[in-house]
Amino acid sequence: AQTVTQSQPEMSVQEAETVTLSCTYDTSENNYYLFWYKQPPSRQMILVIRQEAYKQQNATENRFSVNFQKAAKSFSLKISDSQLGDTAMYFCAYTGSARQLTFGSGTQLTVLP
Amino acid sequence: NAGVTQTPKFRVLKTGQSMTLLCAQDMNHEYMYWYRQDPGMGLRLIHYSVGEGTTAKGEVPDGYNVSRLKKQNFLLGLESAAPSQTSVYFCASSYQRGGYNEQFFGPGTRLTVL
Numbered sequence: 001a002q003t004v005t006q007s008q009p010e011m012s013v014q015e016a017e018t019v020t021l022s023c024t025y026d027t028s029e030n031n032y033y034l035f036w037y038k039q040p041p042s043r044q045m046i047l048v049i050r051q052e053a054y055k056q057q058n059a060t061e062n063r064f065s066v067n068f069q070k071a072a073k074s075f076s077l078k079i080s081d082s083q084l085g086d087t088a089m090y091f092c093a094y095t096g097s098a099r100q101l102t103f104g105s106g107t108q109l110t111v112l113p
Numbered sequence: 114n115a116g117v118t119q120t121p122k123f124r125v126l127k128t129g130q131s132m133t134l135l136c137a138q139d140m141n142h143e144y145m146y147w148y149r150q151d152p153g154m155g156l157r158l159i160h161y162s163v164g165e166g167t168t169a170k171g172e173v174p175d176g177y178n179v180s181r182l183k184k185q186n187f188l189l190g191l192e193s194a195a196p197s198q199t200s201v202y203f204c205a206s207s208y209q210r211g212g213y214n215e216q217f218f219g220p221g222t223r224l225t226v227l
Contacts, residue, residue: 004155033213045156045203045218052213091155099144099209100171101216103155 002027004094006104013082014112020067021077021107023092032096034068034075039106040088048090051075082111115139117219119204125225126194134189134222136204143209145187146171146216147179149200156203162187163209194226 003026013019025034036048051059051068058066063083067076079086092104120135136145143164148156158171162181176198178190187206191198201223205216 009153035215043201043221045205047215050213050215093155100158100161101146101156103157105153105155 002029002094002096002102004092004102004104006092006107008107009105010108010110012110012112013079015082015084017082018078018080019082019109021079021090021092021109023075023077023104025073025075025092025094027073027094027096029096032094034066035093035095035101036064036066036075036077037091037093037103038086038088039091040085045091049077079109084111084113087111117204117206117217119202119219119222121222122220123223125227126191127227128195130194131190131192132194132224133191134202134204134224136187136189136206136219137185138187138204138206138217139185140206140208140217141184142206142217143184144207144216145181146205146207147177147187147189148203148205149173149198150203150221151200159189159202194224196226198224199226200224 034051038046146161147159160179165184204219207216
């Protein structure tokens with residue numbers, strides 16, 4: 001079974017600074033997808049960014065980018081120019097051949113003014 | 114286009130009571146899912162459906178039943194609620210599109226079992 005591990009329960013960053021959230025996963029599959037979801041206090045789950053395992057290029061969405069290390073099974077999220085609205089719980093997630101999402105336990109990010 | 118909606122948003126039950134959570138999507142998605150979210154944990158899959166009339170067990174199915182009688186609706190039932198089922202429940206839906214499986218989530222239902 002696949003597992004997703006987020007080892008940082010809480011993190012904080014100053015507004016306008018850069019922060020990196022860590023995620024590791026375990027799988028025996030070669031083709032899969034990885035995601036970062038954001039959950040603000042409203043509880044709504046919002047897809048931030050996705051990465052396809054067969055693509056070597058790291059995904060980027062505006063201020064959000066990932067560092068995907070397939071051999072190390074590592075998938076970190078970098079948030080640049082942090083904004084107060086980035087304060088949220090961030091979940092790393094995996095989906096493979098079973099087409100089911102497996103989530104990590106989350107990292108609570110607080111952006112400080 | 115409302116996306117994924119869930120009814121109700123909040124509910125308090127006594128131990129042993131039953132209830133049904135309703136999930137509806139208007140995106141014509143084939144796949145639908147029910148998750149629960151507990152403090153300090155990510156979302157865990159309860160049951161899912163790959164099409165109208167079909168359901169399958171996820172990671173934590175015990176104590177729950179589901180039905181998908183219509184493509185746009187996915188119901189989650191608790192026949193005899195227990196305090197361990199106090200949680201936030203999320204519904205999600207997705208297309209069946211190759212290996213890519215972006216799921217769209219509802220706003221969640223907070224359930225408390227006393």
